[in-house]
Amino acid sequence: MAETFYKEHSKFHVAVDCIIFGFDDGMLKLLIHKRKFEPFLDHWSLFGGFLRSDESLDDGARRILFELTGLENIYLEQLYAHGEPMRDPAGRVVSVSYVALIPGHKYHSGFSEQYDAVWIPLNMMPDLIMDHNDMVERGLKWLRRRASTRPIGFELLPEEFTIPRLQNLYEAILGEKLDKRNFRKKLLSMDFLKKLEEKDKTGSRKGAYLYKFDQQMYNKLVDNGFSFTI
Amino acid sequence: MAETFYKEHSKFHVAVDCIIFGFDDGMLKLLIHKRKFEPFLDHWSLFGGFLRSDESLDDGARRILFELTGLENIYLEQLYAHGEPMRDPAGRVVSVSYVALIPGHKYHSGFSEQYDAVWIPLNMMPDLIMDHNDMVERGLKWLRRRASTRPIGFELLPEEFTIPRLQNLYEAILGEKLDKRNFRKKLLSMDFLKKLEEKDKTGSRKGAYLYKFDQQMYNKLVDNGFSFTI
DNA sequence: TCAAAAGTGTTGTTGATACACCCATGA
DNA sequence: TCATGGGTGTATCAACAACACTTTTGA
Structure with missing residues (x-):
């Protein structure tokens, strides 16, 4: 019954992408990886995934972060919903980006290798797929704004x-x-x-x-x- | 071919809801109406609608605002994506809220009647459907923050x-x-x-x-x- | 003994706040 | 003529910015 009301309306894939900040060697860094599936297989990408039918956006973001890093209770905040029709050439996807802040002392948990994850200093960011570079830029603006009005800096330190x-x-x-x-x-x-x-x-x-x-x-x-x- | 890549993943209805602020009689007001379809037929609601398959989120918000008010070139900014699985009892809907600021001198264009739209002072807000009251609260916080750091106040005046x-x-x-x-x-x-x-x-x-x-x-x-x- | 980072106070400047009276006008 | 809202300046205080030297210690 539930799905009877709206069935004439279009449906969309919904994705969640995580902008994962860390701080090490005196530098802000971002955790990215080479994408594991088509399209854009092997291109640099943020960590993301598709929302499941039974989870909220926040839960989706938490799940993706956990699957990737094994970390829980990470600072996570929704940033922006990207919905350009052509943003993903492989299909119509609305993607909601989240910012995650990883505390310094959790860096060396060895999760990097198994997911091909690498910490890249912000000023050495390569071209990322689709609109992921926009997301990073938006994330950085958010971080600057947030860090100057809330004590979230501590989330990035041990x-x-x-x-x-x-x-x-x-x-x-x-x-x-x-x-x-x-x-x-x-x-x-x-x-x-x-x-x-x-x-x-x-x-x-x-x-x-x-x-x-x-x-x-x-x-x-x-x-x-x-x-x-x- | 486009839709072949992701077809194992769930799809969702995506809606856009507009938090429409105005300023009149020295009061901040919100434009709301009684919903025109089930579920929650005739309950107080923000103006919203479903995203179409060929439009971006921004375009969707602009369209909904235009259909409702006949106004174009209105200040419009994305606010937040709401994605709780049970937020809409009639189906899984991810809704992206937008804030709109209507300039004072465009109030009396007579669009109110034809859509059952009413301007309600913020301190007299009735119960709205689903999570729309949350959206309003978030919108108000946004407005306070924004108005004190950007000259958007002018968007609400003639x-x-x-x-x-x-x-x-x-x-x-x-x-x-x-x-x-x-x-x-x-x-x-x-x-x-x-x-x-x-x-x-x-x-x-x-x-x-x-x-x-x-x-x-x-x-x-x-x-x-x-x-x-x- | 020296190189390298940690720690410590004062002063001048600027921006924010508090505050009271006169003006112009239509009724 | 009076009631109503519009318009104006100054003094005080708090927050911010600029700035230089001493301490500790491992190599």
Whole structure:
């Protein structure tokens, strides 16, 4: 019965494509791979797949990300629906893009090889299939906007991180150098970074103190009208 | 041949729903109507329709808006794709919502009656079908965000408008009173409002000078790194 | 001992906010 | 003449930007 009402209307394939950001070696990177099926077999592509009849768009995105990386509880947000009739030469497909942010410490889980996945620095992005380069550009704009109004930068770092590392990340996202004294002052004044006892010595002789993002504290601040900006 | 590649994958109805904002009597309003077909015949609903096989999402939104209002060249922006499997009890439908901003002076074109369309102030919104209330809420958040970072407020006013009218609009969008001296100072300092000779006397005895938004000037400012905030 | 990154305060400038009175006019 | 909304300037405060030297330590 359900399908009787609308049956005179066209139906479409619906796909989900994931724009997967990571941060490593001081660079923003994107996880892409060579496509495994026709058309465009073996061309560079975002990770995507077709929506199944029993799942929501969000579930589809989560599934695709999980199938690919084995990771769950990843920051994931819907970005944009692409629906040009000719965007895919092999058929009419409406594709909804999602942005995913992969924390730094989950990089080396070895998922890359089995799916032919590679992390490519944003400034070395090859031509991707169809409108995937547009998606990446839109994703980058989103990331810049989002990172300057919400504390999502932390989603791209390991749970424990140093202030200089955080600054590097913001510099990579915003594409500009920041003053370290002002950066530090501002971030610490916001009161949601917990300083730990240990130092991270991988970045320098001296070592830098590790910090943790305090989500609870952040929530409390937001409840009191605080809003993050960098 | 085109449809041979993906034929093992599910297909979906794709709909477009328009969140149509207007500004009148100092109030933000939304254009809604009573739905013309089952299911939910005669329930309050946003204006929407099914995507056709030969049109893009943007084209679909434009078409629906045109069929309804007879208006073209309306500010229209994609907002969000809703894809919960059970969002429509009559079938699996992925719906992409769009925000439309209708300029004030195009209100009285008489399109309302023939489509049973009514302008409802935002604070008197009835229960809408399915997830349409969510869409409205999302649309309002979008409008607040957008209006404070881009000069889209002008899309909701007639081509010629007074500063007090513009201020009323921003107050309605942001939901707070603004200081008239500061508002005026700020807007005029941005240099993209052209003052006209005539006054509009409908709002007061004294009359207030009319202004026009100078799109060219605005573009030039943006090229030079200017960014609008209110 | 030196190279390399971490850490630390102050000052000037700019933009935001708060605020009260006169003006023009039609009824 | 008076009620109504339009129009104007200044002073205070908070946030941001600019800027240079000391510390630690492994090689």
